[in-house]
Amino acid sequence: MGVFNIKQNKTYDVCIIGSGAGGGMAAYMLTKAGASVAMLEAGGDFDSTKGDMFKWNYDSPRRGAGTYKPFGDFDACEGGWKIDGEPYSTKEGTEFMWFRARMLGGRTNHWGRISLRFGPNDFKRKSMDGLGDDWPISYEDIKPYYDKVDQLIGVFGQKEGMYNEPDGIFLPPPKARAHELLIKKGAEKSGVKISSSRLSILTQPMNGRAACHYCSECNRGCSTHSNFSSPSVLIRPALETGKLDMVLNAMAREILTDKEGNATGVSYVNTQDLSEHQINAKIVIVAASACESARLLLNSKSAAHPNGLANSSNVVGKYLMDTVGARQSAIIPALIDRSRYNEDGVGGGHIYSPWWLDNKKLDFPRGYHIEYGGGMGMPGYGFMSNIHDLNNKLGDNRPKGGGGYGAQLKNDYRRLYGATIGMAGRGEGIAFKENYCEIDPKTVDKYGIPTLRFHYKWSDFEIKQAKHMHETFEEVIHQMGAIQLSPTPTKEQNYGISKPGEIIHEVGTARMGNDPKTSALNKFCQTHDAKNVFVVDGAAFVSQADKNPTWTILALAMRASEYIMEQKKQNIL
Ligand SMILES: Cc1cc2nc3c(=O)[nH]c(=O)nc-3n(C[C@H](O)[C@H](O)[C@H](O)COP(=O)(O)OP(=O)(O)OC[C@H]3O[C@@H](n4cnc5c(N)ncnc54)[C@H](O)[C@@H]3O)c2cc1C
Numbered sequence: 332m333g334v335f336n337i338k339q340n341k342t343y344d345v346c347i348i349g350s351g352a353g354g355g356m357a358a359y360m361l362t363k364a365g366a367s368v369a370m371l372e373a374g375g376d377f378d379s380t381k382g383d384m385f386k387w388n389y390d391s392p393r394r395g396a397g398t399y400k401p402f403g404d405f406d407a408c409e410g411g412w413k414i415d416g417e418p419y420s421t422k423e424g425t426e427f428m429w430f431r432a433r434m435l436g437g438r439t440n441h442w443g444r445i446s447l448r449f450g451p452n453d454f455k456r457k458s459m460d461g462l463g464d465d466w467p468i469s470y471e472d473i474k475p476y477y478d479k480v481d482q483l484i485g486v487f488g489q490k491e492g493m494y495n496e497p498d499g500i501f502l503p504p505p506k507a508r509a510h511e512l513l514i515k516k517g518a519e520k521s522g523v524k525i526s527s528s529r530l531s532i533l534t535q536p537m538n539g540r541a542a543c544h545y546c547s548e549c550n551r552g553c554s555t556h557s558n559f560s561s562p563s564v565l566i567r568p569a570l571e572t573g574k575l576d577m578v579l580n581a582m583a584r585e586i587l588t589d590k591e592g593n594a595t596g597v598s599y600v601n602t603q604d605l606s607e608h609q610i611n612a613k614i615v616i617v618a619a620s621a622c623e624s625a626r627l628l629l630n631s632k633s634a635a636h637p638n639g640l641a642n643s644s645n646v647v648g649k650y651l652m653d654t655v656g657a658r659q660s661a662i663i664p665a666l667i668d669r670s671r672y673n674e675d676g677v678g679g680g681h682i683y684s685p686w687w688l689d690n691k692k693l694d695f696p697r698g699y700h701i702e703y704g705g706g707m708g709m710p711g712y713g714f715m716s717n718i719h720d721l722n723n724k725l726g727d728n729r730p731k732g733g734g735g736y737g738a739q740l741k742n743d744y745r746r747l748y749g750a751t752i753g754m755a756g757r758g759e760g761i762a763f764k765e766n767y768c769e770i771d772p773k774t775v776d777k778y779g780i781p782t783l784r785f786h787y788k789w790s791d792f793e794i795k796q797a798k799h800m801h802e803t804f805e806e807v808i809h810q811m812g813a814i815q816l817s818p819t820p821t822k823e824q825n826y827g828i829s830k831p832g833e834i835i836h837e838v839g840t841a842r843m844g845n846d847p848k849t850s851a852l853n854k855f856c857q858t859h860d861a862k863n864v865f866v867v868d869g870a871a872f873v874s875q876a877d878k879n880p881t882w883t884i885l886a887l888a889m890r891a892s893e894y895i896m897e898q899k900k901q902n903i904l
Pocket residue numbers: 348349350351352353354371372373374430431432433434435436437438439441442443444445446447581582583584618619620621623627835836868869879880881882884
């Protein structure tokens with residue numbers, strides 16, 4: 332992918348900070364509409380056609396395990412829970428895990444591609460249960476953009492007609508695999524809804540991109556551009572317009588403003604030689620990911636914005652949310668000694684459970700969906716870990732306990748491979764002002780930029796939801812005749828709830844709203860305090876829904892970009 336040198340004296344129509352889902356969509360929309368765009372990206376280049384998709388696990392020094400990447404060395408993402416020279420901290424007694432990417436396309440290069448729309452209720456939860464806040468937009472406002480995102484990027488799924496799980500414009504879904512059919516049977520006996528997954532992977536050729544050839548290795552980056560990543564689907568066509576100048580290895584330090592408080596450009600550090608630069612632009616779009624965007628706004632202090640840019644309301648960094656997670660695994664006796672055949676399919680589960688219950692009858696607010704794993708994927712380092720322990724669970728007449736080496740181990744792999752499954756609940760956490768990120772007054776990163784400090788605690792609502800997830804897992808596992816592999820976590824273990832941040836769906840740090848006193852952005856992702864600054868990532872979210880956030884980030888970024896062009900046409904911006 333081409334990389335351009337920035338034209339130093341030029342004033343661009345727009346400078347976009349970050350090239351992930353939000354930044355990529357803004358670049359696509361605005362360059363297509365004829366704007367001159369500079370994009371600052373803290374990481375380096377990435378071209379998935381030169382990636383690791385076609386490699387065998389045994390080509391890696393550790394057979395696919397991670398030596399320097401958390402999800403294995405062939406995972407496409409450069410970045411992780413820790414980045415050298417870029418620390419963050421947490422306040423005493425609280426915890427937060429922060430996963431950051433540093434590369435063209437950000438985390439879209441290895442995300443799970445689960446592409447769910449928020450439903451009508453998800454935009455007005457406060458009106459329904461009194462918690463958090465309503466969005467300043469409704470489902471009807473965003474629906475046309477979800478439709479356009481579906482048609483531009485492509486998503487498969489099955490229409491269900493569920494009110495709060497709106498159907499998209501779907502490509503045909505792939506067939507369920509054997510273990511998924513068994514999960515479906517058990518789930519339906521338990522009253523748990525099952526549908527086809529909704530993943531942004533092409534099951535038919537679309538917009539010049541090839542259909543998926545079912546290699547199952549999406550997280551490595553798709554060499555045929557058949558799944559969604561920002562570089563594959565948005566940045567490539569944006570570059571083809573000739574209107575996009577990309578500046579890679581450019582860490583934005585501060586958004587620069589004039590006396591009136593409007594943005595004039597961005598100062599940034601070249602991460603390779605630590606030199607300082609500045610870029611001039613009439614409009615600045617922040618899309619560095621929810622917490623990085625909050626950090627950048629808070630670090631952009633000036634006489635006009637003494638509390639940080641867009642922060643006269645003091646909400647920037649506040650109302651941080653991550654998804655509630657809990658997981659369980661099981662072995663299905665009916666699949667032991669199964670015959671071998673290729674069931675690779677797309678990278679990800681072919682089924683999922685959308686939220687199916689009514690909170691009025693439950694002791695926690697908001698819902699969750701369930702993602703399922705399993706099957707006969709390419710074995711890698713550590714696959715079926717602790718396989719010898721399965722002997723204890725199966726209750727057949729093989730030796731108990733041992734079997735961790737030699738002939739029995741080999742036999743176990745042959746017999747048990749493809750018989751285990753995983754279940755992961757993904758639920759909505761409530762937006763609380765007390766969950767936030769702020770500038771750590773004591774620490775700067777290796778570029779001299781002040782870093783973030785997090786303060787996050789789950790409330791009883793989320794912990795009760797995790798408990799319910801486990802009750803559901805138990806029931807489904809029982810109904811499908813499978814054997815649960817880990818004990819159900821207890822109250823003392825907070826019912827196995829994930830750590831805040833661990834599910835990597837952080838949103839809410841510059842929320843939108845009609846009232847500039849209680850929100851940072853208006854309903855078009857434009858800051859209340861500086862009319863030529865927009866934030867188009869998950870920071871804008873008012874609530875989280877139980878849906879993974881990226882399809883909504885893409886729709887909001889598309890909507891904000893259309894608004895910008897409309898305002899420009901009318902000479903308002
Ligand atoms: C393993 C994994 C699985 C996931 N699965 C799903 C899923 O199935 N469905 C879903 O909806 N979501 C999923 N997500 C979340 C999804 O990846 C994010 O919601 C999405 O990528 C957010 O897009 P973004 O543009 O806000 O940020 P990112 O994709 O993180 O991109 C931000 C970019 O900004 C750059 N940047 C940061 N700071 C600066 C700076 N100061 N100057 C310049 N550039 C900067 C970064 O280098 C990065 O490239 C997953 C995430 C992970 C890690």
